[in-house]
Amino acid sequence: MAKVLMKGNEAIAEAALRAGAEGYFCYPITPQTEVAEYLSKRMSEVGGMFLQGESELAVANMLFGAASTGKRVFTTSSSPGISLMQEAISYMAGAELPAVIINIMRGGPGLGGILPAQADYFQAVKGGGHGDYRTLVLAPSTVQEAVDLTMLCFHLAQKYRNPVMMIGDGMIGQMMEAVEFPESYEEPPLPSPDEWAATGARNRKARIIKSLFLDPVGLENNVLILEKKYQQMIREEVRCESYKISAKNKILIVAYGTMARICQTAIDELEADGVSVGLFRPISLYPFPEKEILREATRKNIKSVLTIEMSMAQMMEDVERAIQGRRPVHFYGRSGGIVPTPEEVKEQVHKLLSAKRHSSKKKS
Amino acid sequence: MAVDSKTIFDRPVALRDVVTHYCPGCTHGVIHRLVSEALDELGLRERTCGVAPVGCSVLCYNYFDTDFMEAPHGRAPALATGFKRMRPEMIVFTYQGDGDLASIGMGEIVHAANRGEKFTTIFVNNAIYGMTGGQMAPTTLSGQITTTCPAGRDTSHTGQPIRVAELLSALVTPGYIERVAVHTPAHILNAKKAIRKAFTLQRDNKCYTLVEVLSTCPTNWGNTPGEAVEWLDENMIKYFPLGCYKDYVEPEGS
Amino acid sequence: MSQYEVTFAGFGGQGIMTAGQLLAYAGIEEDKQVAWIPSYGPEMRGGTAYCTVVISDIRIGSPIISNPQCACVFNRPSFDKFTPLVKSGGLVIVNSSLIDVTTDRTDVDEILVPANEIAMKAGNAKAANVAVLGAFIGATGVVSFDTIKRIIKVKMAHKKAVLEINYHMLDEGRKLALKTLGKKAKG
Ligand SMILES: Cc1ncc(C[n+]2csc(CCOP(=O)(O)OP(=O)(O)O)c2C)c(N)n1
Numbered sequence: 001m002a003k004v005l006m007k008g009n010e011a012i013a014e015a016a017l018r019a020g021a022e023g024y025f026c027y028p029i030t031p032q033t034e035v036a037e038y039l040s041k042r043m044s045e046v047g048g049m050f051l052q053g054e055s056e057l058a059v060a061n062m063l064f065g066a067a068s069t070g071k072r073v074f075t076t077s078s079s080p081g082i083s084l085m086q087e088a089i090s091y092m093a094g095a096e097l098p099a100v101i102i103n104i105m106r107g108g109p110g111l112g113g114i115l116p117a118q119a120d121y122f123q124a125v126k127g128g129g130h131g132d133y134r135t136l137v138l139a140p141s142t143v144q145e146a147v148d149l150t151m152l153c154f155h156l157a158q159k160y161r162n163p164v165m166m167i168g169d170g171m172i173g174q175m176m177e178a179v180e181f182p183e184s185y186e187e188p189p190l191p192s193p194d195e196w197a198a199t200g201a202r203n204r205k206a207r208i209i210k211s212l213f214l215d216p217v218g219l220e221n222n223v224l225i226l227e228k229k230y231q232q233m234i235r236e237e238v239r240c241e242s243y244k245i246s247a248k249n250k251i252l253i254v255a256y257g258t259m260a261r262i263c264q265t266a267i268d269e270l271e272a273d274g275v276s277v278g279l280f281r282p283i284s285l286y287p288f289p290e291k292e293i294l295r296e297a298t299r300k301n302i303k304s305v306l307t308i309e310m311s312m313a314q315m316m317e318d319v320e321r322a323i324q325g326r327r328p329v330h331f332y333g334r335s336g337g338i339v340p341t342p343e344e345v346k347e348q349v350h351k352l353l354s355a356k357r358h359s360s361k362k363k364s
Numbered sequence: 365m366a367v368d369s370k371t372i373f374d375r376p377v378a379l380r381d382v383v384t385h386y387c388p389g390c391t392h393g394v395i396h397r398l399v400s401e402a403l404d405e406l407g408l409r410e411r412t413c414g415v416a417p418v419g420c421s422v423l424c425y426n427y428f429d430t431d432f433m434e435a436p437h438g439r440a441p442a443l444a445t446g447f448k449r450m451r452p453e454m455i456v457f458t459y460q461g462d463g464d465l466a467s468i469g470m471g472e473i474v475h476a477a478n479r480g481e482k483f484t485t486i487f488v489n490n491a492i493y494g495m496t497g498g499q500m501a502p503t504t505l506s507g508q509i510t511t512t513c514p515a516g517r518d519t520s521h522t523g524q525p526i527r528v529a530e531l532l533s534a535l536v537t538p539g540y541i542e543r544v545a546v547h548t549p550a551h552i553l554n555a556k557k558a559i560r561k562a563f564t565l566q567r568d569n570k571c572y573t574l575v576e577v578l579s580t581c582p583t584n585w586g587n588t589p590g591e592a593v594e595w596l597d598e599n600m601i602k603y604f605p606l607g608c609y610k611d612y613v614e615p616e617g618s
Numbered sequence: 619m620s621q622y623e624v625t626f627a628g629f630g631g632q633g634i635m636t637a638g639q640l641l642a643y644a645g646i647e648e649d650k651q652v653a654w655i656p657s658y659g660p661e662m663r664g665g666t667a668y669c670t671v672v673i674s675d676i677r678i679g680s681p682i683i684s685n686p687q688c689a690c691v692f693n694r695p696s697f698d699k700f701t702p703l704v705k706s707g708g709l710v711i712v713n714s715s716l717i718d719v720t721t722d723r724t725d726v727d728e729i730l731v732p733a734n735e736i737a738m739k740a741g742n743a744k745a746a747n748v749a750v751l752g753a754f755i756g757a758t759g760v761v762s763f764d765t766i767k768r769i770i771k772v773k774m775a776h777k778k779a780v781l782e783i784n785y786h787m788l789d790e791g792r793k794l795a796l797k798t799l800g801k802k803a804k805g
């Protein structure tokens with residue numbers, strides 16, 4: 001199919017349809033409302049369900065109900081709305097339901113602002129609701145990748161029968177880039193939802209979709225079943241990308257989403273000035289590419305790791321955990337909807353390099 | 365001979381002397397003025413705390429010269445409840461749009477009204493989500509075009525628009541609930557009376573009070589300020605009849 | 619050219635976003651990488667609107683462009699905000715119908731396009747943005763005129779009369795650009 005110019009939000013909406021989404025539940029919130037506006041037209045064209053609910057709390061629970069039918073369903077929102085959805089996400093994880101939740105993040109806490117941010121990292125990756133559960137979390141850095149990952153989300157949700165999140169900042173939602181949709185959508189075989197969905201107890205025992213286990217042994221069992229899936233995710237779903245990582249790098253930058261692209265530009269410009277820096281970009285945030293980061297960060301010439309975020313040292317905690325103290329991990333970030341520029345990134349790199357020169361001088 | 369000058373029209377003290385961010389022809393500003401006048405006239409400004417919603421009027425704390433809290437979307441009645449319960453001597457009002465009050469905040473408003481919380485709600489019904497750019501609201505009229513019902517609201521899919529004044533009036537707990545409009549001078553005078561009455565009842569510690577105000581949103585209705593006034597007059601009042609839906613009655617034997 | 623960045627800025631309603639999108643579509647048509655990055659947020663209500671278009675032969679990195687090679691400014695606040703940001707050696711295209719000053723920067727080229735006047739004369743006040751677009755393409759050659767004409771035909775002008783006006787606007791803009799830059803080269 002030919003390339004088309006699309007806003008991230010609209011591309012996500014279209015990608016969901018191409019991945020077989022049959023139901024979409026929403027509540028307006030900037031900067032993702034275009035997904036809802038797009039689907040308010042398109043869903044009826046493809047015979048799917050579009051419903052604007054009364055709140056994100058309701059919407060997420062509509063998703064819970066819709067997911068129980070075994071159909072592919074999703075919602076999109078932005079930070080304050082995603083907070084309201086945490087209850088249902090926890091319940092869906094407990095009841096082993098597949099659902100896709102997309103967060104086009106804006107600055108917080110509280111009502112915050114509407115400009116791009118990555119400040120919901122902890123919420124997404126560490127489980128924003130209560131209980132022993134995880135959501136699989138993917139983070140695109142271009143509109144095309146938002147399309148590809150949206151489609152992947154639907155597959156992974158079914159594969160693991162677990163809520164899957166995609167988090168992009170407001171920039172990904174609002175910017176337009178050329179995108180290409182696959183001619184046809186193919187995915188590896190999946191267990192049929194008929195095996196577990198509530199479809200009516202015809203010729204089989206009645207099924208109960210639930211997360212209540214009053215007997216602690218039963219509850220622990222359920223948690224262990226979930227845990228087994230999370231271990232499988234760690235084995236099979238780590239995704240990441242590296243950019244200009246080489247033996248010459250003295251510094252390794254770790255960044256995701258839009259922030260990673262900004263770092264790419266900075267790295268290109270630094271290279272032109274004779275400074276060699278590599279970029280490691282996690283695409284899956286849960287499971288986090290721990291081994292992969294450790295491998296790149298402990299290359300011989302790398303002196304330190306610089307984590308750059310549009311939030312306050314949230315992902316940095318995972319980077320530190322992955323690196324296990326074997327390299328110093330530094331942080332730079334902006335918050336509140338301010339996006340660090342390539343110039344700021346370069347300045348941080350220069351600062352680190354000159355600090356190192358000073359300290360090595362001292363030693364000698 | 366010196367000419368005596370007498371001020372016959374001035375800015376209420378409870379309204380700051382600032383330029384608002386509201387679009388031309390939006391009646392949020394008129395409603396702000398009426399609330400401020402009522403607070404001035406009743407001498408309540410200095411013991412008032414307002415609760416701002418999430419919506420176009422989220423910044424109303426910059427316009428009212430009273431203490432203010434900013435609530436999460438729809439939760440203003442819960443904040444007002446907590447506040448008023450702890451400081452019953454204060455005057456508390458929530459200022460909420462139709463998305464804020466009748467969609468995401470429907471739970472909070474029903475229970476606050478039903479508990480008879482002694483605060484005042486100014487409910488601004490403009491039949492659309494203004495702030496987020498014109499999506500369907502629970503009060504959007506049948507057939508009305510918005511960005512999430514581009515073919516016009518289909519009530520077989522989304523239900524009929526919610527009449528908040530009527531709905532809340534069905535509660536048994538005593539209260540005062542009236543629907544007014546502000547698109548003509550005569551309507552403005554009536555609206556002022558209702559708002560003043562609500563604050564008077566609150567001051568006297570009588571009951572929960574709510575004034576629903578039909579308001580314009582030319583920007584998202586896609587018309588001029590003049591056309592918006594006409595549209596409101598021709599379409600909204602028919603479906604949302606003006607009047608007092610529930611009046612406060614002194615309990616017997618008091 | 620490996621990468622070109624241009625910011626279009628003005629009031630909401632001046633066709634700023636559309637001008638940027640037309641250029642982005644043209645970029646795709648010529649098999650280039652493109653990104654169209656809008657301003658979004660409360661400042662859109664009655665305030666300035668702007669978008670940046672990046673057209674590149676290679677994968678586009680940062681969507682945050684602090685210093686574009688060109689700024690096309692449609693009103694005074696945008697002139698004040700964006701002219702100082704243009705890269706040294708870059709270009710400023712000024713809608714001189716609404717902006718009565720010129721830049722005192724000597725390290726950038728400046729093209730004055732009385733876009734509103736040209737558009738009024740042509741009988742479609744809304745087409746002012748296309749004159750500026752014409753000047754931009756004329757001055758930089760980032761995409762070809764054939765391409766942008768095709769895009770305009772497909773994306774906006776379904777009526778023949780409207781199409782003619784838009785083509786005329788493109789041409790007027792281009793002529794002004796060539797004249798301005800040509801003169802400069804000689805002087
Ligand atoms: C939890 C949450 N969901 C959604 C939003 C986005 N949002 C901001 S204002 C608004 C609706 C405002 O509409 P209304 O209450 O009718 O007031 P108006 O702007 O029309 O005055 C929404 C949905 C939000 N801020 N928080």
Ligand code: SF4
Nearest residue numbers: 386387390420494581
């Ligand atoms: S968008 Fe509508 S409600 Fe909001 S300020 Fe403008 S006219 Fe008023």
